Amino acid sequence: MADVETLSHSGISVHDLKEAEDFYCGILGAQVHGAVNFVTEDTLKGRSVHQSYTLGDFLFALVLAPDFMPMPPADKLMGVNGFRHAFAVRHADFDATIARLKAAGVPFKGPVGHPDKGPFGESVYFKDPSGNFLELLWRRDENVDYAKAPQLDVG
Amino acid sequence: MIDGFSHIVLHVTDLDRSEAFYRDVFGLDVIGRDLVADEGRNSLLGTNTRQRVLLVEVPEVVAIRPNSSSIHHAWLLTIDEFERAKDRFAAAGFDINDSRAQFRARGENSVDIFDPDGHRFQVQAYSPAATEVIKENTGPIACGHMDDYAVGAVKAFVKGKFFLVRIEEGFLAVSRWCTHMNGLLSWKQEHWHFYCPMHGAMFNRKGESLPCSRPCPTLRLHPVTIGADGTITVDPDTAIRRDGFDPAQVVPAKAGASSRFPETALC
């Protein structure tokens, strides 16, 4: 047993909230979860203005970057920025998922196969419009009944 | 399309050092080395759910992108795990005070921890205080004469933590404790609603959740009594839970009127 239940959310930065919403909701199927601190006095108190999304069981807080974040090179689809979020799709849906990325004109790398001894099957790697790295994969353990994350509704 | 979150990849400059940190300080389980095709030597770690953490060794790490802010990842712990984690963090030399304590709802526990490469983590846990019904044992609060409240008025009481609301039909004493997680609501006169600065819930003057990103149960009420002389008394030590607004909850602006609620609604 680990001494950590789960990862509940991440805050990442984007250049444009509308562009991010179109990408996460339109292409990946995320749901808008919350608009936080869209009130002037909150901003004046130093709270961050952000919009949050749920993608599967994960909460993303998309925070506006205060200045232009340097973008990774266009052909760089993995690495550079220090972290990447990976979402699982069912093995049976994997090809349809790739077709969906293609149809939406999202450049991606892969599919890349993982070693048989590990839990992951194959991955594709891509970026959101602000250069945050993402991954979609199917997992060999997709039918294992893992503990569920405690219900949490914050962010 | 998406079946759920699978894992987060974190780039690190020294795999041994980081694996030890994520295992011993954060408390994750080490699953194994090089189980994943990625850009460098890697170690896969596990939480108590399906979610995994993949540490990948690279020569150089930019943990926070330049000109961005607020980048962080949050572990969710049970409150017992949180107490143990705080001891480990303190032993590892971290400041375990919450740097953003003023922005937290009651029962929301959080500390910020940076890993050896500067990746920022929020470690959070919720205690039962987040959702308990709070009572301050103030005793009944005198709220002045009913004629001093114009229709539409909302007066916030600091002692007892309630709003006395005068709507056309009469009076409601609405609890200021947010039904999401005990944030303290404020009245936004310019928008005609109650607002929770914790996670953005909004409620109308009757205490109903407004169409917003955070639908919550209807706000609790407190009993209102209007004396023979027209003075109003509110008892914040009695809370009334409700499923929605019902006109019968309103106390008419008449001498001698008072709230009536079924026994089962009291909490």
Ligand code: FES
């Ligand atoms: S405590 Fe979460 S919205 Fe009020």
